[in-house]
Amino acid sequence: xxxxxxxxxxxxxxxxxxxxxxxxxxxxxxxxxxxxxxxxxxxxxxxxxxxxxxxxxxxxxxxxxxxxxxxxxxxxxxxxxxxxxxxxxxxxxxxxxxxxxxxxxxxxxxxxxxxxxxxxxxxxxxxxxxxxxxxxxxxxxxxxxxxxxxxxxxxxxxxxxxxxxxxxxxxxxxxxxxxxxxxxxxxxxxxxxxxxxxxxxxxxxxxxxxxxxxxxxxxxxxxxxxxxxxxxxxxxxxxxxxxxxxxxxxxxxxxxxxxxxxxxxxxxxxxxxxxxxxxxxxxxxxxxxxxxxxxxxxxxxxxx
Amino acid sequence: xxxxxxxxxxxxxxxxxxxxxxxxxxxxxxxxxxxxxxxxxxxxxxxxxxxxxxxxxxxxxxxxxxxxxxxxxxxxxxxxxxxxxxxxxxxxxxxxxxxxxxxxxxxxxxxxxxxxxxxxxxxxxxxxxxxxxxxxxxxxxxxxxxxxxxxxxxxxxxxxxxxxxxxxxxxxxxxxxxxxxxxxxxxxxxxxxxxxxxxxxxxxxxxxxxxxxxxxxxxxxxxxxxxxxxxxxxxxxxxxxxxxxxxxxxxxxxxxxxxxxxxxxxxxxxxxxxxxxxxxxxxxxxxxxxxxxxxxxxxxxxxx
Numbered sequence: 001x002x003x004x005x006x007x008x009x010x011x012x013x014x015x016x017x018x019x020x021x022x023x024x025x026x027x028x029x030x031x032x033x034x035x036x037x038x039x040x041x042x043x044x045x046x047x048x049x050x051x052x053x054x055x056x057x058x059x060x061x062x063x064x065x066x067x068x069x070x071x072x073x074x075x076x077x078x079x080x081x082x083x084x085x086x087x088x089x090x091x092x093x094x095x096x097x098x099x100x101x102x103x104x105x106x107x108x109x110x111x112x113x114x115x116x117x118x119x120x121x122x123x124x125x126x127x128x129x130x131x132x133x134x135x136x137x138x139x140x141x142x143x144x145x146x147x148x149x150x151x152x153x154x155x156x157x158x159x160x161x162x163x164x165x166x167x168x169x170x171x172x173x174x175x176x177x178x179x180x181x182x183x184x185x186x187x188x189x190x191x192x193x194x195x196x197x198x199x200x201x202x203x204x205x206x207x208x209x210x211x212x213x214x215x216x217x218x219x220x221x222x223x224x225x226x227x228x229x230x231x232x233x234x235x236x237x238x239x240x241x242x243x244x245x246x247x248x249x250x251x252x253x254x255x256x257x258x259x260x261x262x263x264x265x266x267x268x269x270x271x272x273x274x275x276x277x278x279x280x281x282x283x284x285x286x287x288x289x290x291x292x293x294x295x296x297x298x299x300x301x302x303x304x
Numbered sequence: 305x306x307x308x309x310x311x312x313x314x315x316x317x318x319x320x321x322x323x324x325x326x327x328x329x330x331x332x333x334x335x336x337x338x339x340x341x342x343x344x345x346x347x348x349x350x351x352x353x354x355x356x357x358x359x360x361x362x363x364x365x366x367x368x369x370x371x372x373x374x375x376x377x378x379x380x381x382x383x384x385x386x387x388x389x390x391x392x393x394x395x396x397x398x399x400x401x402x403x404x405x406x407x408x409x410x411x412x413x414x415x416x417x418x419x420x421x422x423x424x425x426x427x428x429x430x431x432x433x434x435x436x437x438x439x440x441x442x443x444x445x446x447x448x449x450x451x452x453x454x455x456x457x458x459x460x461x462x463x464x465x466x467x468x469x470x471x472x473x474x475x476x477x478x479x480x481x482x483x484x485x486x487x488x489x490x491x492x493x494x495x496x497x498x499x500x501x502x503x504x505x506x507x508x509x510x511x512x513x514x515x516x517x518x519x520x521x522x523x524x525x526x527x528x529x530x531x532x533x534x535x536x537x538x539x540x541x542x543x544x545x546x547x548x549x550x551x552x553x554x555x556x557x558x559x560x561x562x563x564x565x566x567x568x569x570x571x572x573x574x575x576x577x578x579x580x581x582x583x584x585x586x587x588x589x590x591x592x593x594x595x596x597x598x599x600x601x602x603x604x605x606x607x608x
Contacts, residue, residue: 092575099574100548100555106570113575125576128566130603132579165582195582196597198555199574243547244404247588251404251502262432266410270403270503271396271417272429275436278469278499279585281595284551291585293500299434 003210005033012037012060013185016142016158017149020183022066028215035086036062036187038204039139044091047126050110051095059140059152059161063185070182070215075223075304076143079172081210083136083189090115090123090191090203099200100284115191115203123191123203132192138167138209139188139202142226144179152188155239155283155290157225161188162237162290163197163283164228169210172229173237174304176222177215184213197283221260221303225253228292233277234300235292243289247279250293261300272299307514309337316341316364317489320446320462321453324487326370332519339390340366340491342508343443348395351430354414355399363444363456363465367489374486374519379527379608380447380479385514387440387473387493394419394427394495394509403504404588419495419507427495427507436496442471442513443492443506446530448483456492459543459587459594461529465492466541466594467501467587468532473514476533478608480526481519488517501587525564525607529557532596537581538604539596547593551583554597565604576603 004026011023026032039059043049070076094102094109101107115132117123122131140152142159155161159175167173175182186209193202228235236253240246251273259269277294308330315327330336343363347353374380398406398413405411419436421427426435444456446463459465463479471477479486490513497506532539540557544550555577563573580603586594 092578094571094575100552101559101574104552104556107574108569108571111571111575113572115579123579125572125579128568128572128576130566130576132603192579193582194578194580195584196551196555197578198551198583199578201578203579243551244588244593247500247502247547247585248404248408251500252408255405262434264432265412267398267412267415268417268429268432270405270411271398271415272432272434274498274501274503274505275396275419275427275429275496275507276498278497279502279588280499281551281583281585284548284583289548299436 003031003033006062006065007035008037008062012062013064014057014060015149015151016145016160018145018147018179020064020144022064022181022183025066025068027068031212034062034186034209034211036189036207036209038206039188040204044093044112047112047114050112051093052110054095054098059188061140061152061185061187064183066181066183067213067215070177071180072178074177075216075219076175076177076182077172077214077216079212080169081212082169084208085117085136085191086206086208088117090205092201092203094199100198117191134191135168136207137165137190137193138186139163139190141167141186143175144183146178155286155288159226161286163286164237164290165193165195166228166230166235174223174227176224196281197285200285216304219304233294233296235294237290237292239288239290241288243291246289246291250291254293254295257295257300257303307335307337310366310369311339312341312366316366317368318361318364319453319455320449320464322449322451322483324368324448326368326485326487329370329372331372335516338366338490338513338515340493340511340513342510343492344508348397348416351416351418354416355397356414358399358402363492365444365456365489365491368487370485370487371517371519374481375484376482378481379520379523380481380486381476381518381520383476383516384473385516388512389421389440389495390510390512392421394507396505396507398503404502421495438495439472440511441469441494441497442490443467443494445471445490447479448487450482459590459592463530465590467590468541468594469497469499470532470534470539478527478531480528499585501589504589520608523608537598537600539598541594541596543592543594545592547595550593550595554595558597558599561599561604561607
């Protein structure tokens with residue numbers, strides 16, 4: 001089966017809402033190539049292009065893509081097969097009013113730094129003598145929401161601006177389906193990003209993302225939030241207004257999975273979860289923050 | 305040089321203060337074996353031994369050990385050479401009023417579960433069919449404080465109850481020296497612990513810790529907080545009353561190291577730090593919380 005290409009020129013959204021009009025309709029099992037612009041829509045091409053404040057439209061997410069057969073209560077599995085850079089340079093920036101150290105002494109905003117990509121393996125930061133490994137990830141990916149609306153700057157239970165390093169090639173992400181057709185959209189890729197995304201961006205860059213989408217009907221568990229699968233672990237992902245609150249949600253999700261698998265009560269699963277894997281920071285800036293709780297596959301089989 | 309053994313029977317502290325009386329005095333470069341009790345001083349030997357509230361005395365830290373020549377402004381390097389379990393069982397518990405999910409629906413406290421150790425490689429949790437890898441770590445380790453006092457339940461700039469999975473064999477931890485002799489103490493080891501230590505404990509267990517201690521006089525950088533060295537990364541460690549605040553401190557420390565190494569300003573170091581390594585959660589329960597910011601060694605040489 002050849003991959004179908006979904007171009008960002010066909011359509012992109014800046015808000016995840018309950019009612020989204022698809023730009024494409026695909027079957028469950030479809031293999032797609034989704035083309036994405038950089039999160040700043042090309043506004044930063046040199047150091048002199050600085051961003052004074054967070055743009056109203058940011059993190060264009062190519063889509064929505066309707067997946068046939070997806071119904072509320074189902075789960076949408078998205079395998080990230082590959083992420084290819086489609087530009088030879090990204091950009092990392094500070095913006096006033098945004099970022100973990102916004103307003104701190106010595107932190108200047110706005111500032112833009114270009115990150116040229118050498119080959120496909122490393123990138124540099126203009127003015128800094130360092131080779132940073134290229135490890136592309138999808139920053140914003142999600143589905144139509146249940147009832148509220150969130151701009152593509154915001155992460156929540158539908159996904160959105162999760163900015164999670166595990167959203168990389170070789171991993172899968174599972175979303176709750178809230179609306180018929182799921183209405184998948186994605187963009188905001190980075191060529192590299194630290195866990196935390198402290199300044200508010202990674203190396204923002206245009207990409208072509210190969211994904212395989214699959215509807216899981218009548219799943220055995222009710223998924224409330226995104227769940228990431230890596231080769232080693234299952235990772236519930238949760239976003240909230242503070243890291244502690246996000247940690248609580250991701251831990252509750254992990255415990256529920258462990259309790260079901262091992263046929264123990266919630267408390268024993270809590271004690272068990274406190275010995276293996278554990279909490280990881282995705283991002284601390286978006287303005288809701290995102291964490292995940294890694295449960296090693298040695299202790300948890302596929303929940304679907 | 306043979307290792308000198310420091311027994312917990314010789315002395316242990318439950319509070320890090322500015323004025324600590326040493327139980328032993330050693331030379332810089334000394335190789336020691338430090339014996340530690342479990343954090344609950346043996347109070348939990350079966351499931352029926354439950355802990356109703358956080359004990360006044362908890363996390364006994366064997367010491368203080370005076371290191372000759374250590375003066376305020378110096379750095380104390382502690383290589384964790386090995387951690388051997390000295391019990392064949394640990395314990396993981398919930399305590400009312402403590403832990404990330406304290407008071408949540410379905411979370412019962414107090415509860416105790418014994419964690420028998422099989423060989424040296426795995427442990428089990430009574431009532432759960434799972435083999436958990438034994439990966440011992442030091443929960444509480446630190447030096448005499450600058451001016452304040454902190455019980456061994458609390459992590460802060462002197463170290464203390466850091467509960468960090470990287471405090472394991474093969475890694476080193478560097479502390480600021482606030483008082484003559486440094487006055488190192490350690491205890492509260494776990495046979496296994498998740499990042500986050502969500503229920504408030506790992507698998508608490510007695511150990512013998514092999515360490516090498518070394519005074520670094522007149523260091524090139526002023527160390528304000530603990531710094532961990534792993535084979536792959538340098539990790540500033542910071543504790544605060546909320547995760548965001550701890551993230552800010554650990555990120556500032558990481559940026560200062562990167563700025564000095566790469567001869568760039570604070571802002572460029574901030575952008576750089578946002579592309580590599582990143583924030584990691586140590587613990588979210590102690591009652592100050594602890595995070596670290598990993599800077600890969602590819603981008604940062606030894607700061608001392």
